[in-house]
Structures are given as structure tokens and as C-alpha cells.
Amino acid sequence: MYRYAGVVSDSDRTGAAPGRPRSEAARQAVLEAVDDMLVEIGYAAMTMKGIAQRAGVGRQTVYRWWATKAEILLEASSGDADHELASPPRADPADDLAGFLTALATFLTVSPAGLGYRALLGEAQHDPAVRDLVRDADLLGRAARTVLDRVRPHAPAMPEARLASAQLTGPVVALVLETGQPLPATMLAEHARILISAWRNDRPADGNGVS
Amino acid sequence: MYRYAGVVSDSDRTGAAPGRPRSEAARQAVLEAVDDMLVEIGYAAMTMKGIAQRAGVGRQTVYRWWATKAEILLEASSGDADHELASPPRADPADDLAGFLTALATFLTVSPAGLGYRALLGEAQHDPAVRDLVRDADLLGRAARTVLDRVRPHAPAMPEARLASAQLTGPVVALVLETGQPLPATMLAEHARILISAWRNDRPADGNGVS
DNA sequence: TAGATTCGAGACACCTTGCCTCGTAAAGGA
DNA sequence: TCCTTTACGAGGCAAGGTGTCTCGAATCTA
Numbered sequence: 001m002y003r004y005a006g007v008v009s010d011s012d013r014t015g016a017a018p019g020r021p022r023s024e025a026a027r028q029a030v031l032e033a034v035d036d037m038l039v040e041i042g043y044a045a046m047t048m049k050g051i052a053q054r055a056g057v058g059r060q061t062v063y064r065w066w067a068t069k070a071e072i073l074l075e076a077s078s079g080d081a082d083h084e085l086a087s088p089p090r091a092d093p094a095d096d097l098a099g100f101l102t103a104l105a106t107f108l109t110v111s112p113a114g115l116g117y118r119a120l121l122g123e124a125q126h127d128p129a130v131r132d133l134v135r136d137a138d139l140l141g142r143a144a145r146t147v148l149d150r151v152r153p154h155a156p157a158m159p160e161a162r163l164a165s166a167q168l169t170g171p172v173v174a175l176v177l178e179t180g181q182p183l184p185a186t187m188l189a190e191h192a193r194i195l196i197s198a199w200r201n202d203r204p205a206d207g208n209g210v211s
Numbered sequence: 212m213y214r215y216a217g218v219v220s221d222s223d224r225t226g227a228a229p230g231r232p233r234s235e236a237a238r239q240a241v242l243e244a245v246d247d248m249l250v251e252i253g254y255a256a257m258t259m260k261g262i263a264q265r266a267g268v269g270r271q272t273v274y275r276w277w278a279t280k281a282e283i284l285l286e287a288s289s290g291d292a293d294h295e296l297a298s299p300p301r302a303d304p305a306d307d308l309a310g311f312l313t314a315l316a317t318f319l320t321v322s323p324a325g326l327g328y329r330a331l332l333g334e335a336q337h338d339p340a341v342r343d344l345v346r347d348a349d350l351l352g353r354a355a356r357t358v359l360d361r362v363r364p365h366a367p368a369m370p371e372a373r374l375a376s377a378q379l380t381g382p383v384v385a386l387v388l389e390t391g392q393p394l395p396a397t398m399l400a401e402h403a404r405i406l407i408s409a410w411r412n413d414r415p416a417d418g419n420g421v422s
Numbered sequence: 423t424a425g426a427t428t429c430g431a432g433a434c435a436c437c438t439t440g441c442c443t444c445g446t447a448a449a450g451g452a
Numbered sequence: 453t454c455c456t457t458t459a460c461g462a463g464g465c466a467a468g469g470t471g472t473c474t475c476g477a478a479t480c481t482a
Binding site: 042127169 | 253254255329330332333334335336337338339342345346349351352368370373374377378380381382383384385386388389390391398401402405406408409410412
Binding site: 259260270271 | 468469470471473
């Protein structure tokens, strides 16, 4: 069962495959077909059969390189994700976070790669293998960490990366998954402002608060 | 472990249905079968055919009352959700939030109803109809709002309910969806503490922060 | 009791899946 | 250059799910 891993770099391919692919054209055609079909007909209506037809490729060729729809989708999405989730640095930390959140919200609601990621995350709830795939790829986490590293100097109370990343992206991701709708820019900005306000001030929780 | 909670109220059914259900037994059998099968074989392996067999019911009977697997799942899960997500009030606001977050994490990773909700949220990424179903049910949002209302008096800077709810539950939901693993209690507690710290202090964002 | 409607059961056509086999075309090695 | 190797497109195949339809029987309502 030799096939490309998708997430793996090009150089990794040289190793195990008994026969190298004769043409990258077939692989590319499949990846492009998946990208297009995801937007046009949606994940549910997308079948291995349909993908092969749309790509002008034999069914067996698809099965040769990918075991499931999810694997194709991950390979088709992961490349674009890094690029689309990169937000330019801003001087003000809250603006920096807000910029990233805007890119994230656009990614999740507009971009084909983002639609692919959502479909993948959906499939991960049904199939443990896909869940591992998504967790290991960690598309959102890696992108978030880039921004968080920029902001950290201005936010002494920022928690460990895993929690900080979840606090930053979680609300946006969850809201989009639950509603499917884009989020208002003001809400994103306020979320960023509140997070920064919490991460700046390192006063530990005191026990009171009861009236 | 049977329940009758449907999102659809009893009275709703009177409208369109040409005849009321003769026995609730058939409906109950289906709901219980779905609950069991979700844990035993998972959502993906669950078929309408299998549900009917497991429930000892004709296939048409299933299709008569629910159009899709998702509808059955929502009805089977939503009843338990309210109960399982209810956390007892605590004197300290941070503890109150942490208690809710613990219940939420347990719900999402252990409870059959929580597994159902995750499967539903997954399906929502593939099927717009399910997305609307999940959004309208708003299981997590309603539960969160109960806690947030208790905490609000101690948190003058808490944002509007929608954002506050997302900030509270989003990180937990997203993390569970992406990894499938339970979250450490310390992380939940720290998340609660950080949120409270931000919501307590209503200092508006100042423009500085640049070194 | 009489009519209406749901019930379990199963047949049906249609579709997708994953594997298999063709004959063909294009790589790489000698 | 020739020849071996391997992927390639195409399509057949069994298995299984879907959603609709039809039956006779059970059961509720009037």
C-alpha cells in the first residue's frame, strides 16, 4: 500500500514507492478536481467516482495514491492554508490578533481550502483515522502560533501555546462550525481586545467575587 | 435510559402528519437504538437500515418520523444535553465557569449525547440542512448562557452573550473536535480564570503596546 | 362496529464502494 | 536503441446502503 502522504514533502517520496508516478499530471488533476467540486457541489455530494470522472482519470488511479476522500482533501487544502492564514504583523498587539482573526474567519467561510478544512474537521467526528490526520496536520495551530509569538512580548500573562491558541482561534472556529456564517468584524476585534486585556495583566485570580 | 425530548414538540407533529403515531414505542425504540449504536459502532457505521433492524422496526417507520440520521441523532441527544451541561452554581465566578467547562468537556468526550452532538456538528459541515438544525437547537449556547447570567454581575466587562458564549465554550469545543481527546482540568481552570480576569476589568483597549 | 392509519416486512431501482482485470502508454535500465 | 517495468484509462463485479413503494395485519378513533 504505497501512496503519497500528501502532507509529506516532495523529497520524502523517493523512498518507498516501488514505482514512481509517471506523471504528476494525474495527481494534480485530482487535486484540482477536488478543489473545484468542493465549492461547486459540496463535500457530501463528492464521490470517489465523481472525482475520477471530473479529473479525467481512472478510478484505480485515485485509489492508488489516496485511500479516502479525506486524504485527498487534506492534501488539496493544506498547501493553501498556510499562505491564506498568514496575516501581516501590526504594531498594536490587539490589531495583530484581530488581523489574524479576520484572515481566519475569511479562510473558514470563503476560501476553498477553508471549506476543505471544515469538511475535514467534520469527517474527523465520524472517522478516527481522519481525526488523527487533522490533529497531526494542525493547520490552525501552526498559523496561530506564528501570531502568538509576535504578541507574546506584549502579553506576559499569555498561557502556554496550546491554550493560548485555543483561546484565540476556538471561538471563531466553533462559531463558524455551528452557524456556517461569517462573523462580524467588530466581534473579531472585540475578541482580540478582550484576549489582549487578559493576557497583558498577570494578576492571579483572587478568591473573592461574591457579593 | 429512555427519554422523549425531541426538538419538535408534540404539538408540532399534529400539524402535518396525516395520523398521529399509534405507539410511542416505535419512536422510543429508534431513539434508544441510535443512542446505543452511536457508542458501539460510531456514527459512520450507523445506517438507516441498521437502525431499523436494531430497533426492531420497519424501515418505513424510521423514514416516517425522521428524514435523516441527523434528525434522529439531534432528538436523541438534545434531551440529555440540557441535563448533562447543567453545572451547580459556585460562589467564585472563576470556579463557576470552570465547573461548567468541566461538565462541557465531559459531555463532549464521554457522554453518548455529547458524541451525538459532535457527530451532528460534523455532519453539519457536509449538509446545510443539518447546519441549520444544529444552529437552531443551539444546545451549547443555551447551556452557556445559564452560567454566564450567573457570572455577569461579577464581570462588568463581559461582552454580549453571543461572543461571551463563544469565548467560553469555543476553545473547548474546537480542541475536542480537533484532537478528540479530553482536556486536562488544569487547562479548563486556567481558561476560566483568564476569562474572568478579562471580563472583570473593563478598561478599554488603549492604542499602545508597542515597545 | 367501521374506517382510517400506522405497523413490520420486504421488493425495487439506483447509486457508491473497493477490488479486479484488461489492453495501452510511458517511463527507466542495459 | 530495445526491453522490462509500472502506471495509466476504462469498465466489470459483488456487496451494501438509500429512499420509495406495496402488502397484509394490528390498532386507534369515531
